[in-house]
Amino acid sequence: MVRRCVWETLACLSTALVILKCCSVAADEVTCSGIVPMVYRNDKISITDFGGVGDGRTLNTKAFNEAIYRIKHLKRRGGTLLYIPPGVYLTESFNLTSRMTLYLANGAVIKATQNTANWPLVAPLPSYGRGRERPGGRYLSFIHGEGVHDVIITGENGTIDGQGGIWWNMWRQRTLQYTRPNLIEFKDSRNIIISNVIFKNSPFWNIHPVYCSNVVIRHVTILAPSDSPNTDGIDPDSSSHVCIEDSYISTGDDLVAVKSGWDEYGIAYGRPSHDITIRRVSGSCPFAGIAVGSETSGGVYNVFAEHITLNHMGVGIHLKTNIGRGGIIRNITVSNVYMVNARKGIKIAGDVGDHPDENYNRNALPVIKHVRITNVWGKKVQQAGLIMGLKNSPFTDICLSNINLHGPTGPRNVPWKCSDVSGGAIQVIPSPCFELTRSNRKCFTHF
Ligand SMILES: *[C@@H]1O[C@H](CO)[C@@H](O)[C@H](O)[C@H]1NC(C)=O
Numbered sequence: 048m049v050r051r052c053v054w055e056t057l058a059c060l061s062t063a064l065v066i067l068k069c070c071s072v073a074a075d076e077v078t079c080s081g082i083v084p085m086v087y088r089n090d091k092i093s094i095t096d097f098g099g100v101g102d103g104r105t106l107n108t109k110a111f112n113e114a115i116y117r118i119k120h121l122k123r124r125g126g127t128l129l130y131i132p133p134g135v136y137l138t139e140s141f142n143l144t145s146r147m148t149l150y151l152a153n154g155a156v157i158k159a160t161q162n163t164a165n166w167p168l169v170a171p172l173p174s175y176g177r178g179r180e181r182p183g184g185r186y187l188s189f190i191h192g193e194g195v196h197d198v199i200i201t202g203e204n205g206t207i208d209g210q211g212g213i214w215w216n217m218w219r220q221r222t223l224q225y226t227r228p229n230l231i232e233f234k235d236s237r238n239i240i241i242s243n244v245i246f247k248n249s250p251f252w253n254i255h256p257v258y259c260s261n262v263v264i265r266h267v268t269i270l271a272p273s274d275s276p277n278t279d280g281i282d283p284d285s286s287s288h289v290c291i292e293d294s295y296i297s298t299g300d301d302l303v304a305v306k307s308g309w310d311e312y313g314i315a316y317g318r319p320s321h322d323i324t325i326r327r328v329s330g331s332c333p334f335a336g337i338a339v340g341s342e343t344s345g346g347v348y349n350v351f352a353e354h355i356t357l358n359h360m361g362v363g364i365h366l367k368t369n370i371g372r373g374g375i376i377r378n379i380t381v382s383n384v385y386m387v388n389a390r391k392g393i394k395i396a397g398d399v400g401d402h403p404d405e406n407y408n409r410n411a412l413p414v415i416k417h418v419r420i421t422n423v424w425g426k427k428v429q430q431a432g433l434i435m436g437l438k439n440s441p442f443t444d445i446c447l448s449n450i451n452l453h454g455p456t457g458p459r460n461v462p463w464k465c466s467d468v469s470g471g472a473i474q475v476i477p478s479p480c481f482e483l484t485r486s487n488r489k490c491f492t493h494f
C-alpha cells in the first residue's frame with residue numbers, strides 16, 4: 048500500500064494536473080469481493096483419511112480420487128473441505144467436484160507426477176479446434192474442474208507444483224505428441240475462488256478458466272523460470288466476471304493474457320471474454336505484463352487493469368491479434384502502471400500469433416477500438432510504444448494520457464511507431480506519433 052503510493056506519486060508528479068486524481072485512487076482499496084460468495088464449510092476431511100501419504104514418493108492419485116468421490120456423492124450440506132496437511136503429495140492429474148474447498152496447509156505441496164506416458168488426454172477445446180501447440184487432443188490439466196460450481200482452492204500458501212521441467216524439455220526437443228497440460232483449468236464452471244496458494248513450474252499455462260463465469264483469483268503467487276516455454280500466469284479465456292488481484296507472477300511467458308478462442312474455431316464458437324478486472328498485480332516475464340490476445344476470436348470487452356507493477360518485461364501492455372482472428376476487442380482500460388526494464392512499454396498490433404491451420408479466413412479482420420491507457424510511468428524502456436493497426440481495419444479511439452516512459456539511459460528512448468490508428472494523446476512523453484497527437488477531443492471526455 049505504502050510502496051504503491053510512492054510510485055504512484057512519482058507517476059503523478061510527471062503531470063501536476065492529475066496528481067490529486069491518481070493519488071486518491073490508491074487510497075481507496077477496491078477488491079474482488081462480491082463476485083463470488085465466500086462460504087465456510089463445516090464438513091472437513093483430510094487426504095490422510097483416504098490413505099494419502101505426504102512423503103514425496105507415494106503416488107496419491109487414488110487418495111485424491113476417493114476423497115473427491117466422497118465429496119461428490121455424499122453431498123454434505125454446505126459442501127466439504129478437503130484438507131492437505133504439511134507434506135509433499137505426489138499425484139497424477141485429478142478432477143475437482145462442485146461445492147468443495149481444496150485447502151493446502153502451510154507446508155503442503157501437491158506435486159505432479161513425472162510419468163508423462165500415462166497422462167490422460169482430452170478433446171481439444173471447441174474454440175481452438177485443436178490443441179494449442181499440437182494438432183489433436185490435449186493432455187488433461189494437472190488439476191481440472193469441468194462443469195463444476197462453488198469451488199475454492201485456498202489455504203496457508205501451500206504449493207501446487209507442476210514439475211514442468213520434463214514437459215519444457217519435450218517442447219524444446221520437439222518430442223511432444225500433444226499439447227502440454229495446464230497446471231489448473233476450470234472449464235464450463237462458475238463461482239470459483241483461488242486464493243493464498245503458490246503455483247510453481249506449470250507444464251504450460253498456469254491458471255486457465257475457460258467458458259467460466261464468476262472467477263476470483265487473489266493473493267496468489269505464480270512462479271516459473273523465465274526460460275520456461277509458454278508458462279503464462281493467468282489466462283481468462285471465453286470467460287466473464289473474472290477478477291484477479293493482489294498477486295505476484297513471474298513466469299516464462301505473459302503474466303495475464305485475456306483470450307477467447309482461435310481463428311475460425313473461435314469465431315464459430317463465438318464466446319467472448321468480458322468484464323475482466325486485474326488489479327494490484329506485480330511481476331516479471333520475458334513477454335507481456337498485461338495482455339489481451341493473441342487468441343481473441345470470440346471478442347474481448349470491458350477489461351479493466353490498474354495498479355500494475357512490472358520489472359523486467361518484454362512488453363508492459365500488449366494488445367495482440369492477427370488477420371484471420373476476427374473478434375472485436377473493445378473497451379479496454381489500463382491505468383496506473385509502473386514498469387522498469389522493458390523492451391517496449393505499450394504495443395497494440397494486428398500481426399501477432401500463429402494460425403491453427405490453413406483454413407483460417409483471411410477476410411476475418413480483427414477490430415480494436417475504445418482503448419484507454421492512462422498514468423503509465425516507466426524507466427529503462429527501450430521503445431515507448433508501437434501501435435500498428437490493419438490497413439483494412441484501423442484501430443480506432445485509442446486514447447493515451449499521462450504516460451511517461453524513460454529510455455535506458457535517461458529521458459530519450461526509441462520513438463513511437465504507429466500506423467492505421469486514430470484516437471488521441473495528451474501528456475505523453477516521448478510524444479507519440481502524429482496519428483494520435485492530432486488529437487480527438489472525444490477521447491478525453493471521461494478522463
Ligand atoms: C476427469 O475429467 C476429464 C474431463 O471431463 C475426463 O475426461 C476424465 O475421465 C476425468 N477423470 C476421472 C478420473 O474422472
Ligand SMILES: *[C@@H]1O[C@H](CO)[C@@H](O)[C@H](O)[C@H]1NC(C)=O
Pocket residue numbers: 202203204243244266267268293
Ligand atoms: C499468502 O501469500 C499472500 C500473497 O503473498 C499474502 O498476502 C498472505 O498474507 C499469505 N497468507 C498466509 C496465510 O501466509
Ligand SMILES: *[C@@H]1O[C@H](CO)[C@@H](O)[C@H](O)[C@H]1NC(C)=O
Pocket residue numbers: 348349350351378380
Ligand atoms: C467499459 O468497461 C468498464 C469496465 O472496465 C465498464 O464499467 C463500463 O460500463 C464499460 N463501458 C461500456 C460502454 O460498455
